[in-house]
Amino acid sequence: MDPLEARTKSIQWEWNVNILFQEILHYAVIWIAFLRASFARGLQFRSDFFFRILMDCFYYAVNLGFFEVLLHHTSELGSLNTEQTRIFVAGFLFMDGLYMTFFSSSLWLFPDLIRKGNFDYTLVRPVSSFFLTVFRDFSVGSFFNFLIACAILTYQISTSSYAPSEVGSWLSVSLYILFLLVGTSIMLATRLLFLVPAFWFTQVDALRDLSWSIQNIGERPSGVYPDRVRFVFTYIVPVLTAFALPSESFLLGWPLDRWLPLTGVAVLFWGVLLFFWKQGTRAYSSASS
């Protein structure tokens, strides 16, 4: 390669990196604007804001209470012992809090936007329609509960034998948090895949309800299910991959057969989702959709 060609390639690479950085910055600025608007809107209706916090607190209390009643009768739940089960519960509450805070409000409105033709306003804007749809609404009320979920997870880990005491265990906990984030992203992709048919069908409320119902499957340790059921909900409808595998990988010492599906399914489902999103936005024909 002659020096001129090498120099041209180097400049082109720098240019591409520069554009990518500017794009990320651009979207970060938009997201901060969404955040400000969401805070202003959320705090405007104070009673609703307070009730939402209260509602999520009850949701957490009920889930913790449910597992405590189960643990009152058994010391082993799907190959997890009492201590591990408590961390498992805290893990899915953390993911639920994350999802409810960052994505749930936006996704709730999505089918209605399409049905009523209001998705036009998303498509005409000079930014990614996917980004606008997924990140538009930040749930301020749920954010406070997400902090409570973080506190529950911290408490459960720090009072268990999994409490980090050396560099290796700190790495393990960091990896666990990373896997919880990956699990949340799989949950987001799965939920969206249940909603994307809204581009082609009038009513997807049943599919939305179905996606909520099957989330419950992931909120139990994967060991309680027979092999075939576990396979279906790990690879085909990956609710176990999203909810159970991150915690089980951490609690059972990162076995390959647990965390490999997690990363593989995440990549696959995001690929499928983006494909259908592209097809859906092409098929969209305003209110007549």
Added chain:
Amino acid sequence: MSLPRQLFRIELERALTYRLDFIMRILAKALSVSLISWFLWKSIFAANQTQEIGGITLEQMGVYYLFLPLTLMLVMNLDYDSLSTDIYDGSLSKYLLYPRSYLWMTFVRKIASSWISIAPYLVVWFGFVLLLPHSALAQTPIEVLFFYLIWSLIAFPCFFLLSSILDLLAFWFEQTWSLRSILRFTALFLGGGYVPTELFPEGLRYWVELLPAHSMLGFQTLVLAKGTLPAAETLYHQLSLLMAWSLVSGGVVWILWRRGLKVFSGSGM
């Protein structure tokens, strides 16, 4: 045609407009609750190598969780939130001009919506009975099944009144759906919607059984699961508890309704 029959017909038409959506929603909820709970309890029974937990066998647990979604649909149909919506968007104004009580109409519509929703469940259960003719489910005595349905009908007004208290707060607050969700979570947990209340720790169980949720949901479902009618003493106790809570809730609903109408602007929030 009488008003209740007319309202039943409207609700049926509403449900049948989006048939597939309606059936899928109900079956998805029912099957997810029943199957998840079945696998969970099967693994617990296997891990403990026991025949019964808290006096309930695995088979009875299966019947309990199979009928639980039906109980929830019959007693606490929370999908229907017309009361607070009507207050919020001002639709209440037109109903106030009708020569019928708005609360009575809402009650009939809700009960109609609940009982119409049981049709898809019945198909599933008939399937179960045909597939498993020797199971506890198939051999449930008819009088127990009858008791279960009558009790669910009696429990419905109690839950309707409790949820109406929260709905009527829409006269003063922008949103009340989160409060209804709180009621749903709490009633589900305390009423045996997650775990039969018989399995709660002894000290907690005493207090939980004084609350209305157990009488509304778990009581008749467990009677059905066990396949035997309760003792007369238990029956009177549960019935008086249900009546007492209904009366108290009814009183609160009446007060909120009267006061709410005074602050209702006619055009919603």
